[in-house]
Amino acid sequence: MSIRTVTFDAIVVGGGGAGMRASLQMAQSGFKTALISKVFPTRSHTVSAQGGITCAIASSDPNDDWRWHMYDTVKGSDYIGDQDAIEYMCSVGPEAVFELEHMGLPFSRTEEGRIYQRPFGGQSKNFGEGGQAARTCAAADRTGHALLHALYQQNLKNGTQFYSEWYAIDLVTVGDKVAGVIACCIETGEVVFFKAKATVFATGGAGRIYSSTTNALINTGDGIGMALRTGVPVQDIEMWQFHPTGIAGAGVLVTEGCRGEGGYLVNKDGERFMERYAPNAKDLAGRDVVARAMMMEILDGRGCGPNGDHVYLKMDHLGEEVLHSRLPGICELSITFGHADPVKEPIPVVPTCHYMMGGVPTNIHGQALRLSGGHEGEAKQIDGLFAVGEVACVSVHGANRLGGNSLLDLVVFGRAAGLYIEDALRQGMEQAEPTADDLDRATARMRRWEDSTGGESVAELRNALQSTMQNAFGVFRKGDLMQDGVKKVAELRERIANGHLEDKSKAFNTARIEALELDNLLEVAEATAIAAEGRNESRGAHSRYDFPDRDDENWLCHSIFDPNTKKLGKRDVNFKPKTVDTFQPKVRTY
Amino acid sequence: MKVSIYRYNPETDKEPYMKEYDIDTQGKDLMVLDVLNLVKEKDPTLGYRRSCREGVCGSDGMNMNGKNGLACITALSTVAPGVLEGRKPLILRPLPGLPVVRDLVVDMTMFYNQYEKVQPYLQNDTPAPAIERLQSPEEREKIDGLYECILCACCSTSCPSFWWNPEKFLGPAALLQSYRFLADSRDLATDERLSKLDDPFSLFRCRGIMNCVSVCPKGLNPTRAIGHIREMLLERGV
Numbered sequence: 030m031s032i033r034t035v036t037f038d039a040i041v042v043g044g045g046g047a048g049m050r051a052s053l054q055m056a057q058s059g060f061k062t063a064l065i066s067k068v069f070p071t072r073s074h075t076v077s078a079q080g081g082i083t084c085a086i087a088s089s090d091p092n093d094d095w096r097w098h099m100y101d102t103v104k105g106s107d108y109i110g111d112q113d114a115i116e117y118m119c120s121v122g123p124e125a126v127f128e129l130e131h132m133g134l135p136f137s138r139t140e141e142g143r144i145y146q147r148p149f150g151g152q153s154k155n156f157g158e159g160g161q162a163a164r165t166c167a168a169a170d171r172t173g174h175a176l177l178h179a180l181y182q183q184n185l186k187n188g189t190q191f192y193s194e195w196y197a198i199d200l201v202t203v204g205d206k207v208a209g210v211i212a213c214c215i216e217t218g219e220v221v222f223f224k225a226k227a228t229v230f231a232t233g234g235a236g237r238i239y240s241s242t243t244n245a246l247i248n249t250g251d252g253i254g255m256a257l258r259t260g261v262p263v264q265d266i267e268m269w270q271f272h273p274t275g276i277a278g279a280g281v282l283v284t285e286g287c288r289g290e291g292g293y294l295v296n297k298d299g300e301r302f303m304e305r306y307a308p309n310a311k312d313l314a315g316r317d318v319v320a321r322a323m324m325m326e327i328l329d330g331r332g333c334g335p336n337g338d339h340v341y342l343k344m345d346h347l348g349e350e351v352l353h354s355r356l357p358g359i360c361e362l363s364i365t366f367g368h369a370d371p372v373k374e375p376i377p378v379v380p381t382c383h384y385m386m387g388g389v390p391t392n393i394h395g396q397a398l399r400l401s402g403g404h405e406g407e408a409k410q411i412d413g414l415f416a417v418g419e420v421a422c423v424s425v426h427g428a429n430r431l432g433g434n435s436l437l438d439l440v441v442f443g444r445a446a447g448l449y450i451e452d453a454l455r456q457g458m459e460q461a462e463p464t465a466d467d468l469d470r471a472t473a474r475m476r477r478w479e480d481s482t483g484g485e486s487v488a489e490l491r492n493a494l495q496s497t498m499q500n501a502f503g504v505f506r507k508g509d510l511m512q513d514g515v516k517k518v519a520e521l522r523e524r525i526a527n528g529h530l531e532d533k534s535k536a537f538n539t540a541r542i543e544a545l546e547l548d549n550l551l552e553v554a555e556a557t558a559i560a561a562e563g564r565n566e567s568r569g570a571h572s573r574y575d576f577p578d579r580d581d582e583n584w585l586c587h588s589i590f591d592p593n594t595k596k597l598g599k600r601d602v603n604f605k606p607k608t609v610d611t612f613q614p615k616v617r618t619y
Numbered sequence: 620m621k622v623s624i625y626r627y628n629p630e631t632d633k634e635p636y637m638k639e640y641d642i643d644t645q646g647k648d649l650m651v652l653d654v655l656n657l658v659k660e661k662d663p664t665l666g667y668r669r670s671c672r673e674g675v676c677g678s679d680g681m682n683m684n685g686k687n688g689l690a691c692i693t694a695l696s697t698v699a700p701g702v703l704e705g706r707k708p709l710i711l712r713p714l715p716g717l718p719v720v721r722d723l724v725v726d727m728t729m730f731y732n733q734y735e736k737v738q739p740y741l742q743n744d745t746p747a748p749a750i751e752r753l754q755s756p757e758e759r760e761k762i763d764g765l766y767e768c769i770l771c772a773c774c775s776t777s778c779p780s781f782w783w784n785p786e787k788f789l790g791p792a793a794l795l796q797s798y799r800f801l802a803d804s805r806d807l808a809t810d811e812r813l814s815k816l817d818d819p820f821s822l823f824r825c826r827g828i829m830n831c832v833s834v835c836p837k838g839l840n841p842t843r844a845i846g847h848i849r850e851m852l853l854e855r856g857v
């Protein structure tokens with residue numbers, strides 16, 4: 030198969046916050062940079078982020094300190110976040126946020142003219158001793174939209190070359206090295222080899238492995254799928270965050286900022302039950318803690334509604350003015366999807382799959398890593414491959430991400446990867462040269478679908494996969510149920526390998542894209558299932574009936590899933606920040 | 620219920636046509652996007668864009684029973700009387716005035732070009748401070764109702780002036796964004812921005828028909844923004 034080749038210094042796959050921050054960095058410095066995105070960049074999932082970006086910019090509290098933010102993040106991660114990476118994110122954060130403001134991001138403002146910050150869950154002053162902090166920088170409740178548009182605008186200004194509505198199919202590898210990606214133009218069906226010295230994955234999350242999720246329909250874990258298919262491992266992939274406040278039935282999110290602004294959760298008796306579970310932080314405890322408390326209320330028969338399957342988020346006491354000025358988007362969403370106007374009545378909410386803490390392991394420069402022995406051994410860099418944003422696991426979120434820390438992760442590490450690649454390009458980076466066989470390997474999966482003549486439909490297979498994950502790998506997990514889930518996913522692998530793509534047309538063929546996405550959902554689901562079944566403890570978002578306690582003796586570590594052997598191994602967490610003392614693991618209470 | 624959808628595949632169809640589907644919605648007041656997803660499970664060849672399914676990404680602008688809007692936040696009961704009850708069909712067409720790529724997918728190039736023409740980025744060459752640039756809440760309030768645009772093109776593709784002069788008239792969406800920067804206290808390119816708009820077409824082709832306002836799914840008001848720019852231009856002319 031002959032294939033057109035286009036060549037760049039660097040290509041970024043993904044036009045969300047992470048990808049566009051990385052491409053901007055390189056384009057600003059004059060490097061020939063392409064950004065490939067399966068949707069027009071401002072339609073990426075980052076646009077949905079509501080509450081804000083957490084960072085110690087010392088606006089709300091002039092004495093705020095990035096070390097306090099670091100403490101909260103380490104604690105939030107249930108101690109398996111890497112402390113060198115968290116230190117980097119929290120200390121560099123203010124610079125990255127001020128840059129966003131200079132780019133034009135329309136943050137909300139304080140009377141002093143500074144950026145408005147609101148309280149979010151898991152935030153404290155003075156290393157947990159000084160009470161609730163307000164550290165999340167916000168543009169009303171549309172921070173992601175404001176951030177994504179500002180970044181797109183700056184990329185336009187700086188001449189990034191956009192390939193919008195191009196779909197990356199697979200990595201092109203030469204031995205252990207990455208030479209670029211194969212991508213397909215959705216509008217015409219043309220398949221092209223994008224060749225570059227550096228390939229940056231910024232493909233976002235994969236919430237669509239579950240049937241109920243706050244994630245966009247495009248969040249199918251394509252980057253994870255591409256990585257796993259070429260033997261790149263994933264780390265902590267069992268760690269999925271369930272957000273406390275998904276609108277019941279619809280899955281659409283209402284931000285933690287609702288509770289930050291003073292809203293709280295009640296059960297069917299009208300009781301503010303978080304006072305029992307987290308006496309100090311109450312509704313602003315870590316997300317894993319709040320989600321579990323909600324599920325306990327529901328399972329104990331104190332849920333609301335005719336089926337008792339959700340609880341209420343009450344905000345009417347905040348008054349119309351606050352709701353309409355601080356949370357205008359939430360009011361719209363709640364009326365449209367929850368049939369409740371928060372000014373007058375509570376919103377029905379239920380914990381909903383929200384965020385993938387795990388991902389491609391990287392160092393703080395975004396360089397992807399693999400272990401010398403597959404699932405064990407020394408970590409070493411993969412030449413030519415980088416990952417930033419939700420697809421990456423650097424790891425700043427460990428077993429539980431704090432609200433507002435993802436947007437910060439995107440811009441800090443998007444920028445860091447850009448800076449690193451610029452430097453490497455100046456010093457001379459090698460371009461791996463693929464053979465025809467190497468290219469063939471990267472187009473094999475597409476040809477498999479093209480050649481399919483019968484079998485189950487993509488929609489059928491996807492529904493089966495999603496309900497398997499929803500039932501066996503939710504908020505609470507159990508050994509036997511998970512073993513069964515692992516088996517079902519293995520069966521689905523067989524079925525999907527025989528799935529059928531009926532429509533073989535070229536022009537804007539969304540059926541083809543959905544088939545290719547299904548392969549990726551499967552890869553993420555399988556890795557999640559095996560890793561979740563393997564981690565025999567409860568930590569952060571991973572909560573097991575059969576192993577209810579945190580086990581620091583055996584599991585104060587990352588998990589590593591090796592796709593070649595399907596084995597789960599362990600990797601050390603970094604406990605050596607450069608400028609502050611190590612935060613030692615403690616019992617985690619809020 | 621009956622759903623009638625505009626179909627066109629350039630590889631196989633000489634002409635576009637309307638295709639009828641019978642969809643069981645179990646009487647639920649679904650969003651139009653949910654209905655499309657049900658159709659696609661039966662007929663995977665149907666093409667349409669979608670991403671966020673909550674009205675913030677701007678992917679699924681389309682024409683529903685004659686009115687432009689976002690499929691994901693338009694409930695059947697609000698499309699037209701009788702649609703939810705199955706007494707009238709749901710009729711879906713691509714956004715008018717742009718070339719059709721396939722089915723409900725239009726070629727947005729022209730729309731994006733107009734956006735790029737207004738230099739949609741903050742311009743301020745003064746050295747940036749070590750922290751953020753200060754802006755009072757009152758100054759910040761001036762860009763409310765402007766920055767929220769999701770580039771869905773519902774407005775521009777309902778504007779007669781845009782249909783007739785797409786090359787020269789910038790259209791409501793781009794003009795709204797132009798005003799978003801004109802109104803931003805941090806932007807210093809006011810004069811340059813205004814000069815670029817000061818010709819008979821770019822802005823002055825707006826006839827105040829207000830179609831744009833009535834369809835904007837985010838409740839924004841391009842006509843008002845155009846009015847403000849008009850005032851700025853006139854003031855500058857004096």
Ligand SMILES: Cc1cc2nc3c(=O)[nH]c(=O)nc-3n(C[C@H](O)[C@H](O)[C@H](O)COP(=O)(O)OP(=O)(O)OC[C@H]3O[C@@H](n4cnc5c(N)ncnc54)[C@H](O)[C@@H]3O)c2cc1C
Nearest residue numbers: 043044045046047067075080081197233418419433435436
């Ligand atoms: C509803 C909601 C609200 C949130 N609110 C907040 C918040 O307030 N604060 C916070 O910090 N975090 C929040 N988060 C989390 C945060 O928004 C996400 O983690 C983050 O936006 C992910 O950004 P990203 O750049 O990694 O990827 P995304 O924004 O998801 O972008 C992925 C990009 O990759 C592209 N892509 C993917 N696959 C392919 C492929 N095969 N080929 C080509 N392109 C591809 C897509 O087109 C897209 O451009 C929220 C999440 C949700 C779901």
Ligand code: SF4
Nearest residue numbers: 778825826828829831
């Ligand atoms: S008011 Fe102006 S921009 Fe809006 S639809 Fe009418 S002519 Fe078009």
Ligand code: SF4
Nearest residue numbers: 768769771772774835
């Ligand atoms: S102004 Fe409204 S209708 Fe027009 S593109 Fe923006 S959001 Fe869409």
Ligand code: FES
Nearest residue numbers: 670672676677691
């Ligand atoms: S799918 Fe995003 S606006 Fe409708």
